[in-house]
Structure formats: structure tokens, C-alpha cells
Amino acid sequence: MGPIEIIFIFAGFLGLLIYVFLIYNFNYWKKRGVEGPQPRLLFGNFPSMLTQSRHIIYDVNDIYREYKSKERFVGVFALRTPQLVVLDPKLCQEILVSNFQSFHDNQFARMIHKDLDPVIALNPFILTGSEWKDKRAEITPALTPNRIKASYPIMQKVCTRMTEYLDVETLKPVESGLNAKELATKFTTEVVANCVYGFEAEAFEDDECQIRERGTKLINQSFGTQLYFVLAAFLPNITNIYRLQLVKPESEKFFTDLMETAIQLRKETKSDRIDFLNYLLQLQEKKHLSTLEMAAHTMTFFLDGFETSSVLISNCLHLLADHRDIQQKLRDEINYAFTSKGGLSYEKLLDLSYLDQCINETLRLRTPFPSGNKLCTESCEIRTNKGKIINLEKSTVVMLPYDCFHHDPEYYPDPERFDPERFSPENGGVKKYKDMGVFLPFGDGPRICLGMKFALCQSKAAVAEIIRNWEIAVNPQTKPEFVIDPKQFLYVPEGGTWLNFRRITS
Numbered sequence: 001m002g003p004i005e006i007i008f009i010f011a012g013f014l015g016l017l018i019y020v021f022l023i024y025n026f027n028y029w030k031k032r033g034v035e036g037p038q039p040r041l042l043f044g045n046f047p048s049m050l051t052q053s054r055h056i057i058y059d060v061n062d063i064y065r066e067y068k069s070k071e072r073f074v075g076v077f078a079l080r081t082p083q084l085v086v087l088d089p090k091l092c093q094e095i096l097v098s099n100f101q102s103f104h105d106n107q108f109a110r111m112i113h114k115d116l117d118p119v120i121a122l123n124p125f126i127l128t129g130s131e132w133k134d135k136r137a138e139i140t141p142a143l144t145p146n147r148i149k150a151s152y153p154i155m156q157k158v159c160t161r162m163t164e165y166l167d168v169e170t171l172k173p174v175e176s177g178l179n180a181k182e183l184a185t186k187f188t189t190e191v192v193a194n195c196v197y198g199f200e201a202e203a204f205e206d207d208e209c210q211i212r213e214r215g216t217k218l219i220n221q222s223f224g225t226q227l228y229f230v231l232a233a234f235l236p237n238i239t240n241i242y243r244l245q246l247v248k249p250e251s252e253k254f255f256t257d258l259m260e261t262a263i264q265l266r267k268e269t270k271s272d273r274i275d276f277l278n279y280l281l282q283l284q285e286k287k288h289l290s291t292l293e294m295a296a297h298t299m300t301f302f303l304d305g306f307e308t309s310s311v312l313i314s315n316c317l318h319l320l321a322d323h324r325d326i327q328q329k330l331r332d333e334i335n336y337a338f339t340s341k342g343g344l345s346y347e348k349l350l351d352l353s354y355l356d357q358c359i360n361e362t363l364r365l366r367t368p369f370p371s372g373n374k375l376c377t378e379s380c381e382i383r384t385n386k387g388k389i390i391n392l393e394k395s396t397v398v399m400l401p402y403d404c405f406h407h408d409p410e411y412y413p414d415p416e417r418f419d420p421e422r423f424s425p426e427n428g429g430v431k432k433y434k435d436m437g438v439f440l441p442f443g444d445g446p447r448i449c450l451g452m453k454f455a456l457c458q459s460k461a462a463v464a465e466i467i468r469n470w471e472i473a474v475n476p477q478t479k480p481e482f483v484i485d486p487k488q489f490l491y492v493p494e495g496g497t498w499l500n501f502r503r504i505t506s
């Protein structure tokens with residue numbers, strides 16, 4: 001046998017091995033009697049994970065629509081790894097709330113290692129088991145309604161700064177309009193920097209604002225990291241064998257230095273502002289936290305807080321710009337509550353029922369986190385539609401497709417329509433949908449979003465400020481159809497949201 005033949009035989013053998021490796025798991029769900037779509041070689045049931053030709057939630061929606069009338073859940077393959085997709089909101093509620101002890105961790109926890117990435121590993125979203133419980137309890141008092149109320153004057157100041165910024169920007173002869181997401185991110189960066197670090201980020205003054213840039217690029221997005229995530233989808237155990245540092249060392253240093261400066265400044269100025277930093281300093285004294293631990297706490301606020309809320313704000317502005325009648329109705333409500341002396345007080349802001357409806361309808365239609373991926377932490381039994389009991393193995397990833405529930409005509413008639421009336425008090429308000437388990441923008445149960453009230457407050461403050469002062473319209477540069485950007489994890493449109501602003505008050 002010559003060398004060419006040997007190479008051919010070797011290549012054929014290797015090809016066969018890879019083929020067997022890719023498909024040998026594909027009968028995993030069949031063996032257990034769980035229905036589901038046929039996986040494709042290499043791609044499994046979520047081809048978009050590899051091709052990135054569309055956002056993965058579109059693949060999930062296709063499966064949901066095909067199976068939801070037949071099954072409570074289906075077995076799928078993320079490339080080659082078995083996962084369960086929940087189709088029944090009642091089962092979703094069980095996983096999030098009543099059977100929480102069997103699903104208390106997030107899948108993402110597998111990817112992060114405390115010794116390598118301490119600034120993000122202490123985020124409650126990442127933490128697992130009792131460590132999660134302790135850190136969540138530690139951070140919860142920082143986000144009580146009283147503390148949010150105390151931060152509201154800061155938000156109002158940032159609102160004024162945003163209007164000044166818009167006054168200047170809208171004078172510029174730019175045909176493309178303004179990028180709503182950019183505007184919203186400037187706003188949330190400034191609010192979070194002020195509330196967390198106690199100083200200004202100068203996000204409106206500086207297009208290359210350091211805090212924002214560093215925050216957005218905190219997780220290394222190199223080709224190597226992306227490859228690691230894809231490999232982890234093929235071979236989940238790789239995260240135990242080869243551990244990758246996700247945060248660049250210079251970014252970690254930037255945020256710990258920032259924390260040190262913030263602490264020093266607060267001690268020097270002896271400010272008694274009841275903000276997040278004030279709470280952290282009390283916590284540091286009580287629990288002797290290191291600067292790194294303090295920085296990790298601020299990262300929780302920062303990472304979870306600025307991007308998600310800016311997605312909500314920009315999507316809400318987009319929908320309002322597209323529905324001028326709803327925009328005007330909202331403006332009337334805001335103007336009625338606004339007084340020239342006190343502006344829009346915290347209590348009044350939270351009392352604006354139509355604003356609340358518009359925000360909830362945006363969260364339904366364009367859910368920033370379109371799904372939740374939970375880990376089965378303790379094997380348990382789940383029941384199929386026909387009453388058959390399936391034993392779910394420990395470590396199985398369970399996908400909760402929030403976006404699919406939010407777009408299901410069975411729960412929301414004419415689901416693609418932006419209709420804030422769905423959430424009116426006369427129609428049962430948001431409670432009706434929460435009770436049905438079909439309104440989940442913030443998740444539910446013991447792990448429900450910790451910053452929900454803060455997020456709603458800052459988002460409402462920004463939307464109210466803009467709608468009161470500006471008439472907004474969609475600029476033609478915005479794509480007519482909202483297609484989620486496949487390269488983003490959150491719900492943002494391809495091509496961005498571009499809006500025209502016309503001043504109505506001076």
C-alpha cells in the first residue's frame with residue numbers, strides 16, 4: 001500500500017469517527033419516548049447556532065409552532081447536545097417556581113470560572129447553589145423601592161442632560177436621523193455610572209465614553225471565544241477540561257481601578273447619597289469585602305443593567321414612532337401628570353398607567369431576553385400530554401422560550417400588533433398574563449430579575465422625557481421589517497433603529 005492509499009484510509013476512518021461522534025447521540029430522546037423534530041447532521045435542530053444566518057429564536061419559534069398543540073415539551077439537539085424545549089406555560093411555571101429546586105441554575109454558569117473571571121463570576125445570574133442564594137441576598141437590599149426612589153433625582157438629571165443633547169444633535173443636518181439604541185445606551189450608561197460609581201460617565205459628551213466601551217466589550221468577542229462557545233455546544237464537558245478566561249485582564253483592571261477611585265472619592269466628599277455605592281460601602285464594612293468583590297457587585301449592576309434597559313427603551317421608542325396615535329395618547333397622559341414645579345415625581349411616573357401598558361407591550365413584543373436556559377440540577381419526573389412520565393436527567397439544559405409564549409395567538413390575539421390596550425386595567429392588566437405564565441420578560445420565581453424595578457423606573461423615565469419633549473417618527477434608514485440581529489444575544493434589529501425627532505416644547 002502506498003502513502004496516498006494510507007492517507008485516504010486514514011482520512012476515511014477519521015471521517016467515519018467524526019460522523020459517528022456527531023450522530024450517536026441523536027436517538028437520546030427517542031430512547032426516552034420524548035417527541036421532537038429530526039436533528040440534522042452537524043446542525044442539530046438549531047442551524048442558526050452555526051450559520052448565524054438568523055437569530056436562534058426563529059429556529060425555536062418554528063419548533064414551537066409545529067409542536068405546541070401536540071406536546072408539553074420536545075426533545076431537541078443544540079448541534080449534538082440533547083436539550084428540552086418547554087412548550088407549555090404551566091410546565092415553564094413549574095420549572096421557574098414550584099419545582100425550582102430541580103432547576104436552580106442557569107446554563108451559562110458552566111462557562112464561567114470564578115478563579116479566571118472573578119468580576120463576572122460573582123454575578124447572581126452566574127452563581128449556582130448556595131453561593132447564588134447568599135450573593136442574591138447580599139445584593140437584594142441595594143435594589144429596594146426606597147433605594148430606587150432615592151436614585152430617581154439622578155435619573156431626572158440624566159433625562160435633562162439627554163434633552164440638552166438632543167437639542168444640539170437635532171440641529172445637525174443629518175438625513176439618517178438618530179440611532180435610538182445609541183441614544184438609549186448613552187442614557188442608561190450615565191444613569192448606571194451615577195448610581196453605581198457616584199460619578200458621571202460623560203456618555204452624552206463623549207462618543208467614545210470609556211465606561212460604556214469597556215462595558216460593551218467586557219466579554220472577549222474574539223474568534224477564539226466564539227469557537228469555544230461552539231465547541232462547548234458540541235461537547236459541553238470541554239468547559240471542565242479547557243477553561244477559557246472570558247474577561248480581558250485589562251478590562252478587569254479597568255473596573256477594579258474604577259471601583260477604587262469611586263470609593264476614594266465617596267470617602268473624600270463624605271457624600272451621604274443613598275445610592276448603590278452607599279449600600280456597597282456599608283456591606284464592605286459589615287462583610288469585609290475586597291475591592292475585587294466590590295467591583296464584581298458593581299459589574300452585576302452595570303452588565304445586567306445598562307444594555308437590557310437600553311434595548312427596552314429603544315424598542316419602545318421605535319414602536320411609538322411607528323404608531324403615532326399611541327404616541328400622542330401617551331404624550332397626553334404624561335403632560336397631564338407633569339407639573340411645571342415638580343416635573344414628573346417618582347410616584348407620578350409609576351402611576352402612569354398608559355406608559356406602563358406601552359412598556360409592558362414592548363417587553364412582550366420584543367423581549368430583551370427571548371429565552372431562558374436552565375440546568376436540571378436534580379433529576380426529576382415530568383409528564384407528557386398523554387400522562388406518560390419522563391425521567392429528566394441531571395445536567396440536561398431546559399430551554400424556556402419566553403418569546404414564543406409572547407407571540408402565541410392563543411394567549412395574545414393578533415400577536416404581532418403593538419397594542420398597549422392588552423395590558424389595560426379593564427382587560428385585567430399585566431397580572432392576568434403573569435398568572436397564565438405567558439408574560440415572562442423578567443423570568444419568574446426565586447431567580448426573577450433582581451433589577452426589574454430599577455429597569456422599569458429608568459426606562460419609563462427616559463421614554464416619558466422623550467415623548468413629552470419630542471415628536472418621533474421612523475427614519476427611512478430603519479429597515480421596514482423588524483428582523484432580530486443574529487449576531488446579538490439580545491432583541492435588537494438588524495440595521496439599527498433610526499428615528500427623526502421634532503421638538504414640541506422648549
Ligand code: HEM
Pocket residue numbers: 096106123124125126136300301302304305306308309312368369372440441442443444446447448449450451452454455456
Ligand atoms: C429591561 C431590562 C431587563 C430585563 C428584560 C431583564 C431580564 C432578566 C431576565 C430574563 C433574567 C433571568 C431570570 C431567570 O433566570 O429566570 C434576569 C436576571 C437578572 N437580572 Fe435582569 N433584566 C433587566 C434589567 C436588569 C437590571 C437593570 C439589573 C440590575 C440593576 C438586572 C439584574 C439582574 C440580575 C442580578 C439577575 C440574576 C438574578 C438571579 O439569578 O438571581 N437586570 N434579568
